[in-house]
Amino acid sequence: MNESVTTFPKEAIARAAADFPTPFFLYNEARLRENCQTFRDTFQTYFSDFRPLYAVKANSNPDVLRIVQSEGFGFDASSRAEAWIVEKIGATGMYTGNYTPADELAFAAQRGFILNLDDASMVDFLDEIGVPETLSFRVNPGMGSGDRESNVLAGPDAKFGVPFEAASFVYAAARDKGVKRFGIHMMTGSNNLDVKFFSQSVEKLFEIIFVIKKETGVEIDFMNIGGGFGVPYHPDEPRLDLDAVVSGIRTVIDDACKKFDLKEPVLYAEPGRFIAADMGFLVGKVCVIKNGYKKFIGIDAAANDMPRPSIYGAYHHVSVIQCDDKPRVEEIVSVVGGICENNDQFAKDRLLTECRVGDLIVVHNSGGHAYAMGHNYNGRTRHAEYLLKIDGMIEKIRDAEKIEDLFCGTRID
Ligand SMILES: Cc1ncc(COP(=O)(O)O)c(C=O)c1O
Numbered sequence: 001m002n003e004s005v006t007t008f009p010k011e012a013i014a015r016a017a018a019d020f021p022t023p024f025f026l027y028n029e030a031r032l033r034e035n036c037q038t039f040r041d042t043f044q045t046y047f048s049d050f051r052p053l054y055a056v057k058a059n060s061n062p063d064v065l066r067i068v069q070s071e072g073f074g075f076d077a078s079s080r081a082e083a084w085i086v087e088k089i090g091a092t093g094m095y096t097g098n099y100t101p102a103d104e105l106a107f108a109a110q111r112g113f114i115l116n117l118d119d120a121s122m123v124d125f126l127d128e129i130g131v132p133e134t135l136s137f138r139v140n141p142g143m144g145s146g147d148r149e150s151n152v153l154a155g156p157d158a159k160f161g162v163p164f165e166a167a168s169f170v171y172a173a174a175r176d177k178g179v180k181r182f183g184i185h186m187m188t189g190s191n192n193l194d195v196k197f198f199s200q201s202v203e204k205l206f207e208i209i210f211v212i213k214k215e216t217g218v219e220i221d222f223m224n225i226g227g228g229f230g231v232p233y234h235p236d237e238p239r240l241d242l243d244a245v246v247s248g249i250r251t252v253i254d255d256a257c258k259k260f261d262l263k264e265p266v267l268y269a270e271p272g273r274f275i276a277a278d279m280g281f282l283v284g285k286v287c288v289i290k291n292g293y294k295k296f297i298g299i300d301a302a303a304n305d306m307p308r309p310s311i312y313g314a315y316h317h318v319s320v321i322q323c324d325d326k327p328r329v330e331e332i333v334s335v336v337g338g339i340c341e342n343n344d345q346f347a348k349d350r351l352l353t354e355c356r357v358g359d360l361i362v363v364h365n366s367g368g369h370a371y372a373m374g375h376n377y378n379g380r381t382r383h384a385e386y387l388l389k390i391d392g393m394i395e396k397i398r399d400a401e402k403i404e405d406l407f408c409g410t411r412i413d
């Protein structure tokens with residue numbers, strides 16, 4: 001049993017639920033900082049000038065961003081809104097969109113982001129938006145790995161990145177336009193728990209760097225190996241051995257620099273899930289219990305709050321906080337929300353403490369790719385976010401949406 005999956009701040013969640021309406025997200029600052037420190041320190045042990053970037057798409061709440069920033073991270077943005085909010089907190093980083101229009105690249109460049117271009121055709125955008133001093137390309141190294149098909153983000157089926165066979169062409173084209181400093185980027189997949197894949201893909205990236213240098217003379221100053229560092233969602237899954245990942249990458253880089261006679265590029269990585277996932281909990285209240293063909297525990301949160309189970313069939317650990325202290329048995333139930341889709345189920349046929357109306361249901365691992373993936377289907381508003389601070393205080397860091405917000409810009413009257 002992996003306790004990092006099953007542990008949760010029970011007292012703080014119960015306190016928040018007593019003080020504020022459910023459903024809500026509660027983020028644990030201590031855990032967020034610990035994740036940042038583990039990531040940063042593990043890499044910096046092996047790479048003294050390592051630069052961590054946080055993937056804003058995982059959780060873009062400004063309070064979360066400011067905490068991550070205070071732990072020494074820059075940012076990876078992938079949309080106008082992400083670049084905008086990063087600028088608002090006084091930071092910058094790298095910009096990795098895909099199929100990005102020229103005006104969006106200009107928006108990011110004006111905010112100091114290093115651009116990662118995703119296709120050869122985008123080199124011509126530089127005529128329009130101006131030639132930056134420093135430029136990077138997202139390369140598809142021909143291999144990808146993730147916890148499910150939709151999370152495999154490189155390889156022949158992936159829509160992302162410049163195919164590695166075309167890498168020399170794009171770097172030469174950018175150099176001919178006047179770019180002076182170059183980086184290379186890859187993002188091979190998400191939620192990867194396979195230690196070996198990280199060093200294998202870095203090895204492949206070095207072969208690509210070598211070919212670029214041989215064919216064009218362009219030297220790569222920095223390499224960004226993306227995110228994808230997995231976290232356990234199921235209690236039977238182990239935590240990713242990050243030290244083994246990074247020491248494996250260290251060995252590959254030492255060997256490759258020697259073998260190919262290359263100067264070592266500065267290393268960047270841009271984790272999202274590893275930083276944010278397990279610091280967050282979605283908390284809903286049991287409102288209806290149905291004894292149908294199965295026993296369904298209906299809660300006031302739904303798939304629009306945290307769509308991973310409905311989109312991916314993703315497993316999320318669920319805990320019950322009882323509204324009384326009467327002894328309860330355990331039973332097999334499904335925990336569901338109120339959206340008109342049968343995949344609105346946070347847990348299916350799961351052994352849980354017997355529930356009563358008024359109990360709290362805690363959905364673990366809801367800090368990353370959770371609120372950020374939320375939506376308004378069925379006219380459901382998204383809910384508030386709270387921060388459990390290091391000193392034990394709980395602060396609201398985002399209001400719940402109101403019904404009026406859903407109709408903003410329409411002609412109601
Ligand atoms: C370009 C890029 N960078 C970083 C990330 C963050 O990935 P993760 O949250 O798996 O670390 C993603 C996720 O899709 C991504 O597309």
